[in-house]
Amino acid sequence: MSNRHKARKKILSAIVVVLLLSIIMSWSTNNPQRILFLEHLAAEALRPFQQAASAVTNFLADSWQFFGDVRNVYNDNQELRAELDKYSGTDLRILEIQQENLRLRNLLKFQEAVDHQVLPAQVIGRNPSNWFHTLTIDKGVKHGIKVDMPVVTNQGLVGKVVEVEPSHSKVQLLISSSSGISAIVQRTRDNGVLIGLSNPIGYTRITRLNQYADIQDGDVIISSPLTGIYPKGIAIGRVVEVYDDPVSLERSALVRPEVDFERLEEVLIIINYNSPVDDPSSGGN
DSSP states (O other): OHHHHHHHHHHHHHHHHHHHHHHHHHHHTTOHHHHHHHHHHHHHHHHHHHHHHHHHHHHHHHHHHHHHHHHHHHHHHHHHHHHHHHHTTHHHHHHHHHHHHHHHHHHHHHHHHSSSOEEEEEEEEEOGGGTTTEEEESOOGGGTOOTTOEEEOSSSEEEEEEEEOSSOEEEEETTSTTOEEEEEETTTOOEEEEEEOTTTTTOEEEEEEETTOOOOTTOEEEEOGGGSSSOTTOEEEEEEEEEEETTTTEEEEEEEESSOGGGOOEEEEEOSOOOTTTOGGGTTO
16 A cells, blocks of 8 residues: 555656646746746745855865875975984084184284293083192193193183193193182282182182282282293282282282183184293303
8 A cells, every 4th residue: 555655746746746737838848938947046045045155166186185284384394404413413514613703803813912832722621620720721731731831812811831741731720729829910010929719719819018008999810920931011800809918918919810711712822931040041040
């Protein structure tokens, strides 16, 4: 019964469609305006479906284009990243070279200004347990270096060579607590003894000055030839504080060195200095 019922429904539906088409054709056969009306009606009925289909098509096309652009941007980004990685650190290396050139240029100017023959050297080591006492330079016996040769920079006095190996040497810094040299107050020409301090670290003190010595904050302290090691007149530092000892009736002063020992990278070794104290031709004067 159900199959017959379905067949009857299909036949009735077909008959209805045929009748509707016949009516429409007879209604519009002799009137073109009616055909246009039907076309317009059909177009209006189909418009939402066309718009939806067009939107879907445009969305798919835009999505494909978007993913293509994203892929291209990603590839370009990877290429740029590879280029950046290749050149990363270039600016830092250039800056380091510029700073090194500036330091070496200043050393060269100092080398041309002094009367002594000097040999440049690089600082290659420091003793971690004795940071402000000694450092190691890359010149030794095979370069003509000897014990007690003065070490300087364009800023001032560094210290002296205390140990020599074939290819490197150890330098005792003037700020070492075991260092002691003769020094002069440049303005007044007063003589004293300069010693390194363990507190405050990195400073020195000029002592054994006459109780009436006219030493003041800001006075420049220079090297004296009386030590027998250092040439006269090399800058050591500036006075930052003056003390009076009521017991010994002597004056002393705290001196801040001109050389920045924490950032010392290149030095000059004076290799031809002959002390007038030991020079026979000077008559021992």
